[in-house]
Amino acid sequence: MSLKIVVCIKQVPVSNNLKIDPITKNLIRSGESGVMNPYDKNAIEAALRLKDEWGGEVILLSMGPADFEMTLRQGMAMGCDDAILLSSRKFGGADTLATGYVLAQAIKKLGKVDLVLLGRQSVDADTSQVGPIVSEFLGWPQITFVSELTGHAKKGMTATRLLENMQQKIEFQLPAVVTVRSEMNEPRYPTPRNIQQSYKKNIRIWDENSLSVDPNRIGLKGSPTVVRSVWAPIKEAKHTIYLKGTPDEAVRELLIQMRASNLL
Amino acid sequence: MTDQEIWVYAEKHVGMIQPVTYQLITKAKEIANDKKVVVILFEATDKNLEEKIKEFGPNEIVVVKDDRLKDATDSEIASLMAELADRRKPNSILFGATVVGRSIAPRLQAKLNTGLTSDCLNLAFDDDLLIQTKPSYGDNIMCEIVCPKHRPQMASVRPNTFEAKKDLNQSVIVTKINDLFFKKAERIKIIEETPLLSKSDSIANADRVIALGRGAADEKAVRLAEELARKLGAKIGVTRPLTDHPKFSGDDQIGQSGNTIAPKLLVNLGVHGAVQYTTGIGSAELVVSIDKDPEAPIFNYSNYSYVGDSVSFLESFLKVIQ
């Protein structure tokens, strides 16, 4: 049985070390183009390993401006077969809900998709919302923060999901949405030869006319949240508290603090 | 507008309410003004976790008891929450920004067609509007986010951001609900849950690290530290001089020419705190340091400091946590 796998990826800034313009109070974006969200590489690697095992195709899907092309090509240079960029002025200003909606509509348009993979979260906005939102719109099971994925494409798969202080084993059948932790694998590099060849492949661009979308649910219009302001936080130096008394007394005091911080 | 409700989703792991739930109750009460703080608890019929929650004094606990909730999936919980939200129209719903919270909340968000802000570090109300402060770009930028036109307003909050305070004076209403439609999730089943201590081999990704420096380099200190590391599920890291110790190598080194670490807990034993070392620990959350030298610079990078002998401290630690 061959699998049709979609991997949703995002381009993020090269560095998180952004500055705020002191006058306009807006983010100063560097001229440098972005890089692929690191967790998305793990999702691509997971997809390519499943493809190696079961056959099929891996399709990349991303929503963003035209310069996201580079990240899609990088995914193809890792070995993905096809790439679609959801790009339109109308999609602009989307929050996670509007993004998840458009991604889900694109996956529906592709049809007969068995598995959707995403990185556990993006390293810029850090929301981890898009995976579950896409799952809900597709009406599929979601398995988030997965560190291990095994099984038979037809008979069902098993995922290990890592939570803060426990792990779950989850059995599921396709189609499903899985978000991937970096613990799952070591992503392959796009090789120089595949990089060259990725530039010979075509990237399909879909806009709101290519998809069946409700115009009120896309872009700024379809986004319930509004960013009112941004600022740079002030990092405070640590203020140390001296533990007093004998080592026993000091340890007891420390353990009280560790319990309060949920470390024990 | 006294009928407005702030909901807190009660998260539990292996039968225990998670501390973040209590932290959220306390914070919600602080900012509620005249709104009611309502905890939503899903549990199996043999459990009474509402009794623990009562100690933190929400106005109400809504309990849904059903044995199918023993190992419910994200989508099942989200469906039940959506049904409840349809009935009671809360002003806002708060989750812990844990794996579970960050998985259920967005699924619910999509069902309710509303906004959600993840991983908040602060919450406040401006009349009915929930002002959500969230870090972005790896905590380099803070954003103030609101959801003006959709209800409920949803947020998840980073654990240990707020302090939980017990409030035994509040009279708590417990409302049991047993007429929800349980939409069984298809094609997915949680088959096993196991506790987890250490989840990573690399010291760079470790959640707990015990670091040894020149002041804790003898055989006894190393042996005791290894024993404590096993008990706490921690990894052992070392300063540069200890990379020559037969047990350690450059892979275990913390600092400028070694690993940068970001554990939730870092215990420095006999580490003096040279800059080459402290540049590698800037992202550690709770830092505890033990060193004989009261002037050791490491104390300036520590939440808790103890001036004394590392071996005695280790012996006490192992004795007390027995």
Added chain:
Amino acid sequence: MSIELTQSQVMLHQMVVDFTDKEVKPLDRLIDKERNYPAELWDKMIDNGFLGLTIPEEYGGAGFDVIASSQTIYDFAVRNASMAFTLEGHYKSVDQVLNYATDELKEKYLPQANHRIFGFSSTEPQGGSNVMGHTAKAVKEDDKWILNGNKTMITNGGLAQVYCVLLKTSPTELSCFLVDEDMPGFKHGKREKFIGMNGTPVGEIFMENIVVSEDHLLGKIGQGVEIGDNAHYDARISMGAIAAGITEHALTIAVDYAKQREVKGAPITQLYSIQEKITEIAIAKENTQLLYQEAARLKVAGKSYAKVATMAKSYGSRASYAAADHALQVLGGYGYSQEYPVEHLIRDARALQLAEGSLEKMMIEIAKEVIDEREESI
């Protein structure tokens, strides 16, 4: 970065940075100490297609130009100079096969060059740069060539499996042959005990009655000097890239240290004596990079690049040595310690004044070109 890279070159650059940060950087000091590359590292290099970077796509390579390959060498050199040096030795040899081999030989050897390391060999024990004093020779018998003699100081000697070798085909003529370590009569000799560039083996080869078919001759009979010169000019672009990489490495170490080292409560970056050294290193890096990138740009544009390439090497070789020395001074006593990663930069950089032609030879060549090109305006 001053040169405009194409989109695929930018992606390559990102990939190389990612790869070298993860796979090479952590091994920098180990490679120096062990005088070798870990075997897994070479497997990863080959699996990820670094040997085929400049080989045309029809031969299974990636077909990148010298702008991309010198950028790649630079990116490697920032993390470990000898890794870059070994790649340089391979690329310049592959380039000569590409330019001078018959189609049949290209069909046979270029696909192999994606996973076998190539080397270029001209120096002999008896004579340095005066190739006409060489004794190793090729003698034609019917439609075969019989190869005999010893070669020394070969970059990648012992590591490489295929060599371009300059041999005398008459007392006044040098020709270039492709020799495979699998050929009967081929033997690797000892490895030089150098003080730096410790990952890259430099060694000798022995040829005893090696019989090769006519098509193992690269180019024409007597074209050896030209092929050798071309290999040298290509190598000088790469040498500039290695020098710039070492200089950048020195800059990173010096700045990181200076930011954290405090004197009387203030970081030493506030001291003019430290700022001056950091500035010297930064200027050296920028200059060297501009020179090798300009040489690469000229080569891609089909223009004469020998002079600028030679400048990149001669300037870069001294500037990187001085930069590593400045960095040592910034670190003070720590810089002089073998436990800090500066001293090996000095030893590595020193090689660049010798390899691919001595500094003095570079100076003479540049002087000749500069003087010649001005003759007419007098």
